[in-house]
Amino acid sequence: MDAFFAQHHDQLTQLRKEFHKNPELGFEEFKTSQKVKEILTELDLPFVDNIGTTGIVATVNGKQPDNGRRIGLRADMDALPLHEKSPHAHRSTNEGCMHACGHDGHTTILIAVAEYLAQHRDFSGTIYLIFQPAEEGRGGGDAMVKEGLFTRFPMDEVYGLHNWPYIPAGKIAVLDGPAMAAGDRLSITVKGLGGHGGATPHLTVDPIRISAQLVTALHSIVSREVSAMDQAVLSLCAIQSGELEAFNVIPDTAQVNGTVRTFIPEVQDLMEAAIKRTCAGIAQSFGAEITVDYERIIPATVNDPACAQFVRDTIIDEFGKQALDLKTKPTLGGEDFSYMLNQVPGAYIFLGSGRHEHDHPLHSPHFDFNDAVIPIGAKLLASTAIRAVNRQD
Incomplete structure (x- = not known):
């Protein structure tokens, strides 16, 4: 041979x-x-x-x-x-x-x-x-x-x-x-209320501010909700919102996308549930609407x-x-x-x-x-x- x-x-x-x-x-x-x-x-x-x-x-x-x-x-x-x-x-x-x-x-x-x-x-x-x-x-x-x-x-x-x-x-x-690992796709849509970033920011529901909170909150799930004996990764890899030239315009929406990786179904279930729960809580606290599209792509x-x-x-x-x-x-x-x-x-x-x-x-x-x-x-x-x-x- x-x-x-x-x-x-x-x-x-x-x-x-x-x-x-x-x-x-x-x-x-x-x-x-x-x-x-x-x-x-x-x-x-x-x-x-x-x-x-x-x-x-x-x-x-x-x-x-x-x-x-x-x-x-x-x-x-x-x-x-x-x-x-x-x-x-x-x-x-x-x-x-x-x-x-x-x-x-x-x-x-x-x-x-x-x-x-x-x-x-x-x-x-x-x-x-x-x-x-x-x-x-x-x-x-x-x-x-x-x-x-x-x-x-x-x-x-x-x-x-x-x-x-x-x-x-x-x-x-x-x-x-x-x-x-299993490879999952995470797509989060934040719907707020846009407006003037200088004159009336208090009248807006700022999706960029909310997205910043999501980044911090979601990235803490692995360290505080997944056992150290298990393995998981959550990475938010893209945020899109507003126009760079519109420096004084708060947009209506933001998109936050990322990926989740796990080895066993129980941890995969935990990650999906924790992400959706966290997004729902932040949506309520800021008066926004947040939708989560969690797609299990590859086992x-x-x-x-x-x-x-x-x-x-x-x-x-x-x-x-x-x-x-x-x-x-x-x-x-x-x-x-x-x-x-x-x-x-x-x-x-x-x-x-x-x-x-x-x-x-x-x-x-x-x-x-x-x-x-x-x-x-x-x-x-x-x-x-x-x-x-x-x-x-």
Whole structure:
């Protein structure tokens, strides 16, 4: 397996750079999915497309007697609405859109797995290759599940990975239980009564003043209402109100938006209730109207402990004990692979891709996937799938 991926590394690197030059946003990955389908066709692997708009599922049947086992591997394909600032030759040609999270690399890794499995089918059962659209907040995982991913392609387990520049390349982390947080969107509308900021401020219900109180009050919820043994984040990330040129005009309304991150449903429920209660109290005390739109966008990504241990065992057997990273903690970032893990047991893997301590982070306009980890990620997924599909419980 090592020799196969080493032999194809240059070709896969060029493919990854091609994906990087041609990024597409969620549910718009038409060229990306077309390229994937062309490669699957060349490999003579059957696939079903248009699952969740641009999603694809390819099927690889083993040549050994079918044992009824079905294992899924997933990669995401979409990019982010960012203006790339990297100087390299393969920078984005789609202005305002770039692969700042490494999904170009994830897609390439799963294609590498497809190429290997197409030639090496000495296993029982079936391996499904899931090319998912719209991971970046647009609900592609949810769309695929709702369009019958697991009813059309029943799976015993499903695995996915994400490049992780915060871990050195060559290291791999797999956590038990929560790996990534639920991501909720918070939108608060403050309706007051505008007027003259100099002559008659006492006749107004100032939404800017009220918004300032909201910032202070809401940011204290985590420190005083969530147990120190639990984890939660509340960040108010945008406030819009009034016109900068209208220096003496108190506006009628203000908008305060942010995000909430939690790992367990009980804390998520607590956060939503506390936010709504706090907003209602401030509205009453200031004589304003405050509406809260609390949207639960992405559930927490929770690994099945048995599947996580299975991957750790695979890492040790295939790469050596030194490759296993035991220091990485759950992250409060969100990941809609969670929709798949809510339906089928599996695990989400952090593939170390860090080059040095000052490497660009995910979602940076300077980020570029580390092509050196393509063979590592491909071997990891291929080995995990083959071992899982051959396993007899």
